[in-house]
Structures are given as C-alpha cells and as structure tokens.
Amino acid sequence: MPRDTETDAPADFSAIAAQAYTYAMPLLALETFRRRRIENGAxxxxxxxxxxxxxxxxxxxxxxxxxxxxxxxxxxxxxxxxxxxxxxxxxxxxxxxxxxxxxxxxxxxxxxxxxxxxxxxxxxxxxxxxxxxxxxxxxxxxxxxxxxxxxxxxxxxxxxxxxxxxxxxxxAPAYDGDELPPVDRHASWQSFFTEANRLIRKNPPPATDTEILRRIAPLGIGPDTVFDPSRFTGEEGEAISEGLRRCSDRMARIQASMGRGGAGWVPPRRNLGVYGQDYFLRAVVAVGGLGALPLEEASYFRSGGVGGEPFVGSRAWRLHFPADRMLPTEAFWSLSLYEPTPEGEFYFVHNPANRYAVGDRTPGLKWNADGSLDIWIGHDSPGADRESNWLPAPPGPFQLFLRAYLPRIELLEGRYKIPDPELVG
The missing domain is CATH 2.60.40.1610 (Domain of unknown function DUF1254)
Known part of the structure; x- marks a missing residue:
C-alpha cells in the first residue's frame, strides 16, 4: 500500500483524490473544450x-x-x-x-x-x-x-x-494534431488521472503550486511522474473513485445552488480569472464559466431569486433601473437568462422571441418617460406594449447573469447596489 512519505502512514486516497481532482479539473475542462472545437485536436x-x-x-x-x-x-x-x-x-x-x-x-x-x-x-x-x-x-x-x-x-x-x-x-509553427480521444470530468478515475497527469507533464505547474503537488504526490501525479493506475489495490481504487465522485457532486451542488434561495445578486469573487491557490474556485469556474474574464474587464453578477423566492418562469418579475442608477460601465452591460443543468452548467433557453439577453444596446428597447428602465422577466409575454423589454424564461427554474463590461470603480468597490428584480405576478 502506498504511504504518505512524510508520516509513513497509509494514504487517505479518497481525500487525496478529491484534492487532485480539484487541482486538475481546469486542465481537463480546457482540453475537453479544445477537442470539441478542433478536429484531431490540432x-x-x-x-x-x-x-x-x-x-x-x-x-x-x-x-x-x-x-x-x-x-x-x-x-x-x-x-x-x-x-x-x-x-x-x-x-x-x-x-x-x-x-x-x-x-x-x-x-x-x-x-x-x-x-x-x-x-x-x-x-x-x-x-x-x-x-x-x-x-x-x-x-x-x-x-x-x-x-x-x-x-x-x-x-x-x-x-x-x-x-x-x-x-x-x-x-505559428506547423502542427499536425494528435489522435488522443477526449476525456471529460465524468470519466473513470483511471482515465481522468492518466489524462490529467499527461497535461500536468506537458504544462509544468508554477512554483507556487508546490504544496498542493506535495499533497497529491501519493497518487503518483506530478510533472516528473507517470501515473500508473495498476499500482493501486482494488480497495484503494474504490477510495480514489469515491473521492472523485464526492468532489464532482460537491462542485455540481455548489454550481446549482449559487444564486439560489432568493438571496439576490451574488457579486463575483475578487480573484476571478486570477485564482492563485484558490483551486476550488478555479475548478468550479472551469466547469460553469470557462474563460471568465478578470473583474476589471467584465464583472459578472448572478441571481437565482429575491427575498427567499427562487426564480421560476411561471411567475413574472420586473427589474427596474431608476434613471439615476443605471449600471455604471465604460463599455456596455447585458442581462442574460440561463437554465441550469444538473451538472451545474448554464445555457440559453429556446423561446418564441429568440431573445437570450437584454441590455443597453437591445434594439427597440423602451425607456420610461422619466429616463428609468424596466425589464420584464417570465415565461409568458408581459403584454404587447412591454414585449420590447421582455426577457423570456423557461416555465421552470432559471438564473440571471448581469455582465458589466469595463465596470466603473463604484461597481467594482460595491458602492453601487444593483436593483433586485421584484415579483409582479
């Protein structure tokens, strides 16, 4: 049985596998995206x-x-x-x-x-x-x-x-591609860590990752090793598999619950896109928002409900921006609506208006006489006179994402408070 090299105690492979899964997830997410996008991975x-x-x-x-x-x-x-x-x-x-x-x-x-x-x-x-x-x-x-x-x-x-x-x-120099098949986060632990270690060897981690690499070393994962799943006993393999499953389930629960429960707008983490040693946030974003920009470039706010009332399309909501409280940006902003998947991913929803976001550039958007703006959100039309400002929703649960490109300092510092949608039907 492999042992922890510092304590000479039997390794807790379930816990170690969860840490390794978290650390390696962004590598696999990016590689999976690449192979979906490019034929032969070229x-x-x-x-x-x-x-x-x-x-x-x-x-x-x-x-x-x-x-x-x-x-x-x-x-x-x-x-x-x-x-x-x-x-x-x-x-x-x-x-x-x-x-x-x-x-x-x-x-x-x-x-x-x-x-x-x-x-x-x-x-x-x-x-x-x-x-x-x-x-x-x-x-x-x-x-x-x-x-x-x-x-x-x-x-x-x-x-x-x-x-x-x-x-x-x-x-760039010529590149002929390769024939490696895609491996995603739902693969067996043997396939997941074999691919993860290949990517780690290809892309040596920075010195600031030394500690996490030490912690996952009992698995035989690192920039100078080759992962060998055959070295583990059946019991150890079951522990590794359990560690992956628990970590994957935790990520999915967190993704699905972020913004839920009617807590209002959830601001972005300050280290979004520049994660340092926040490996769990990095992994969660890789699964639920791959390629997220740093805050200074674009700030992402999300909400799954307000006042303890979760968003469902069978209800009707209004987001009201007073004339003197428009979202402060140097570029533009948009409000997007997504339907969550059980895996914690978010995608647009088919709707009769073929509209998936409303923002300051939406064609035909109507502003109120006093300069304020109302956005109507729900599965059913808010009425012909309001459809220009309608963001259609599925009949069931949904989440809202508000993007502010080149946000001003008052938004970055939290001095500007985004209005919450109000339940109107």
Whole structure:
C-alpha cells in the first residue's frame, strides 16, 4: 500500500483524490473544450463563432450574447506564435490569454492596449526572446487559449465584426494534431488521472503550486511522474473513485445552488480569472464559466431569486433601473437568462422571441418617460406594449447573469447596489 512519505502512514486516497481532482479539473475542462472545437485536436489554428451564441451552442457554458468569439489554440513548445488583430474604430474588443490551468495570462484590447491594432508575440515559459521584434507576452504554460471577443450589438450587427475576425492572423509553427480521444470530468478515475497527469507533464505547474503537488504526490501525479493506475489495490481504487465522485457532486451542488434561495445578486469573487491557490474556485469556474474574464474587464453578477423566492418562469418579475442608477460601465452591460443543468452548467433557453439577453444596446428597447428602465422577466409575454423589454424564461427554474463590461470603480468597490428584480405576478 502506498504511504504518505512524510508520516509513513497509509494514504487517505479518497481525500487525496478529491484534492487532485480539484487541482486538475481546469486542465481537463480546457482540453475537453479544445477537442470539441478542433478536429484531431490540432493546434495553431483559429476557430470563429460567426454569430451570437444561442441555445444550440453548448460548447461554452454560460455563454454571452454580446460578442462574437474567436478562439486561438497554441502549443508554444513548438515555438513562438505571433498574433495580429486589426483596430476596431472604438468597438469593444478583448483578447483574453489563458494558460493550461485557466489562469489569466493577460487581457489585451480596449481597456489595456486601446482601440488600435494588436501585434504581439507569445512565447513559452522558458523560451528565448532574442531576435523577436515588438511586444512579447511570456506565457506561464506551453498550452495557451486565446479568447477574442468583439462586440456585436444584436444578431443583425455581425457583418462588420466578422470582417474583423477575417483579418486576425496567427503565425505559428506547423502542427499536425494528435489522435488522443477526449476525456471529460465524468470519466473513470483511471482515465481522468492518466489524462490529467499527461497535461500536468506537458504544462509544468508554477512554483507556487508546490504544496498542493506535495499533497497529491501519493497518487503518483506530478510533472516528473507517470501515473500508473495498476499500482493501486482494488480497495484503494474504490477510495480514489469515491473521492472523485464526492468532489464532482460537491462542485455540481455548489454550481446549482449559487444564486439560489432568493438571496439576490451574488457579486463575483475578487480573484476571478486570477485564482492563485484558490483551486476550488478555479475548478468550479472551469466547469460553469470557462474563460471568465478578470473583474476589471467584465464583472459578472448572478441571481437565482429575491427575498427567499427562487426564480421560476411561471411567475413574472420586473427589474427596474431608476434613471439615476443605471449600471455604471465604460463599455456596455447585458442581462442574460440561463437554465441550469444538473451538472451545474448554464445555457440559453429556446423561446418564441429568440431573445437570450437584454441590455443597453437591445434594439427597440423602451425607456420610461422619466429616463428609468424596466425589464420584464417570465415565461409568458408581459403584454404587447412591454414585449420590447421582455426577457423570456423557461416555465421552470432559471438564473440571471448581469455582465458589466469595463465596470466603473463604484461597481467594482460595491458602492453601487444593483436593483433586485421584484415579483409582479
């Protein structure tokens, strides 16, 4: 039986497996997303979402309905990659670079580099920058995901953003792809940890992860080891499997319960996107909101109900913004509605209006005479005179996500309080 190397006591494989599952989950989530998106898992290519996302798009959980996406997949072990993005004449953009663990490397775009064209070379953690001209971003891991977002005001406002997508260039070494099958978080413990350890070896963790790596070492997982499931007895394997199951169930419960119970708006965690050693938050976000931006770029607020009354579409709700209390942003905001899955994921819902979000750019939005704004939420139409401001819901449970892009300081510091929806029917 493997033992803890410091205490010489039998290892608690259930607890260790839960820690290892939490630590490795973002690696698996990102890899699963990559293999869903790219044929044969080939890197060094771009994939464009040419329209605003709808209920039929389920590759990204908790998607926005505000921007077109482009994802760029890189393996910097093959060499540096140069990315060029054209200027956008003031239209909001961001190029969000994530490492293999879903930590933010950098966000380039409207807030940080301005509206002009972006030209940057990405290099791996130990690569030389000799001879490279222009701005360089050193990435924490060889595997990098670049998520490019460009504002599209509505489904009819996609022609110009598509043109910008067409002008994005990626200059990187050739990559032939691989034939490894996808492994998701519901795989057997043997498959999960075999794939997790392959990804950890491919993307060595930072020195700040030394302690968690020490704790999960009895499983034979680490940047310098090869995971061997055959070394465990049947009893140990059952304990490992139980640890994964309990941790997975806990993540799903937390995802499903966040914002529930009618507690009102739940603010984002301050370390969203820049997790440090908060491995559990990192894992939960990887499952329920992969690619979440840091707060300064976009602040995400969520609510599953108000005043002890959970949101269900069979009831009717009104979100009222007084004229002097509009959401304070430097860019734009949107209110999206999602139906939760049992696994803690969130997706848009089909509805007769084909509307999945309402925001300050919604076509035909009607403002009240005093400058205030009402958004009507529910499964049934609020009436013909209010349908311009209607956010349709499923008949059952739903959650609201309020996104503020380039939030102002009063929102970031919590001095601005978002109005709660009120039950009106």
């Amino acid at each position: 890197m060094h290519r771009m994939m464009h979402y040419r329209d605003l996302l709808t209920p039929d798009d389920r590759q990204i959980t908790t998607p926005n309905n505000d921007t077109l996406y482009t994802d760029l997949w890189l393996d910097l072990d093959r060499g540096p990659a140069r990315v060029t993005v054209p200027g956008t004449q003031g239209r909001y953009i961001s190029l969000h670079l994530l490492d293999a663990y879903t930590n933010t490397i950098a966000v380039l775009g409207s807030r940080t580099t301005g509206p002009d064209a972006i030209e940057v070379t990405l290099v791996g953690p130990t690569a030389s920058t000799e001879g490279i001209e222009g701005p360089v971003v050193r990435c924490a891991t060889p595997t990098v995901l670049g998520l490019y977002r460009i504002l599209a005001d509505n489904p009819d406002d996609v022609t110009w953003p598509r043109g910008i997508q067409d002008e994005i260039t990626l200059d």
